[in-house]
Amino acid sequence: MTDRLRIALQKKGRLADDSFELLKKCGLRFAIRGGGLLARVKNMPIDLLLVRDDDIPSFVANDAADIGIVGENVLVEEQLVSREGLDAEITMRLGFSRCKLSLAAPNDGDINNTEQLNGTRIATTYPGVLGNFLKERGISAKSVEMKGAVELAPSIGIAESICDLVSSGATLEANGLSAFETILESEAVLIQSGRKLSADKQALLNKLMSRIDGVIKSSETKYIMLNAPKDKVAAITELLPGSDSPTIIPLAGKDKLVALQAVCTENIFWETLEDLKALGARAILVLPIEKMMS
Numbered sequence: 001m002t003d004r005l006r007i008a009l010q011k012k013g014r015l016a017d018d019s020f021e022l023l024k025k026c027g028l029r030f031a032i033r034g035g036g037l038l039a040r041v042k043n044m045p046i047d048l049l050l051v052r053d054d055d056i057p058s059f060v061a062n063d064a065a066d067i068g069i070v071g072e073n074v075l076v077e078e079q080l081v082s083r084e085g086l087d088a089e090i091t092m093r094l095g096f097s098r099c100k101l102s103l104a105a106p107n108d109g110d111i112n113n114t115e116q117l118n119g120t121r122i123a124t125t126y127p128g129v130l131g132n133f134l135k136e137r138g139i140s141a142k143s144v145e146m147k148g149a150v151e152l153a154p155s156i157g158i159a160e161s162i163c164d165l166v167s168s169g170a171t172l173e174a175n176g177l178s179a180f181e182t183i184l185e186s187e188a189v190l191i192q193s194g195r196k197l198s199a200d201k202q203a204l205l206n207k208l209m210s211r212i213d214g215v216i217k218s219s220e221t222k223y224i225m226l227n228a229p230k231d232k233v234a235a236i237t238e239l240l241p242g243s244d245s246p247t248i249i250p251l252a253g254k255d256k257l258v259a260l261q262a263v264c265t266e267n268i269f270w271e272t273l274e275d276l277k278a279l280g281a282r283a284i285l286v287l288p289i290e291k292m293m294s
């Protein structure tokens with residue numbers, strides 16, 4: 001039995017690059033070369049298993065991997081379609097690859113709400129989640145299972161509507177479809193089975209999860225520096241997202257001005273900068289934070 005922590009990841013696709021990047025930001029050093037199923041991490045006892053995303057939940061459930069990174073949509077689907085039940089659960093939400101599994105129909109057609117699906121055909125790659133939803137809502141419709149290109153189903157006449165993943169909505173729009181109901185919201189998640197890990201592996205997993213937490217937090221956290229009129233410090237602090245006590249530093253030769261520095265735990269948008277400027281803030285700098293540990 002290997003004592004290296006085995007992580008199942010999507011080999012290629014929408015989840016792959018962000019998963020690799022997350023692990024690299026956590027300090028794992030590895031190289032992905034075409035073809036191979038396995039990538040060894042050079043500086044830690046970790047192996048990466050590179051597979052199709054649909055296989056990740058069963059890899060974890062069947063002890064081919066200790067943990068996996070997969071879209072929540074895939075986990076839920078595999079749990080619903082697996083007859084004997086699947087021993088894989090979410091350990092941590094990862095915040096990237098956010099998307100929705102939505103119902104959509106042609107803009108110029110008759111269907112624009114869920115009740116109208118009765119007696120129709122719905123094309124999908126997610127028969128488990130769709131079937132479960134239809135059952136809960138008491139709708140009888142036929143689900144037509146496809147492996148891909150679901151958005152083409154209405155135009156080629158094999159279904160009246162579709163149930164597919166949507167992020168920006170651009171693919172739907174390009175195919176003359178619009179979404180009318182969300183049946184599942186999804187993001188990338190770290191999954192694990194109920195099996196107990198060896199003490200060494202568990203310690204390594206805890207370390208990895210604490211680093212992932214730091215990466216997620218620091219990606220949303222910014223350091224802001226600005227000069228402000230002394231009498232506006234309170235109003236300016238109010239505007240800074242998620243920062244309660246900024247550092248205030250006097251400015252040489254300027255009685256009425258101070259320098260203000262703060263860690264903001266949420267993203268700072270252009271609108272916030274414009275509001276800060278309107279309050280008299282000047283020389284505003286927003287800096288990324290590379291690493292964080294609290």
Ligand code: ATP
Pocket residue numbers: 010011012013014015051052053054070071072073074097098099165166167168186187188
């Ligand atoms: P594989 O070859 O590994 O089976 P796939 O074709 O099934 O890949 P991808 O299209 O690469 O899957 O998507 C992987 C995951 O990325 C999805 O399951 C979903 O969680 C996430 N995702 C994020 N945004 C989108 C989107 N707009 N469309 C589809 N998937 C998205």
Ligand code: MG
Pocket residue numbers: 052053054
């Ligand atoms: Mg897949």
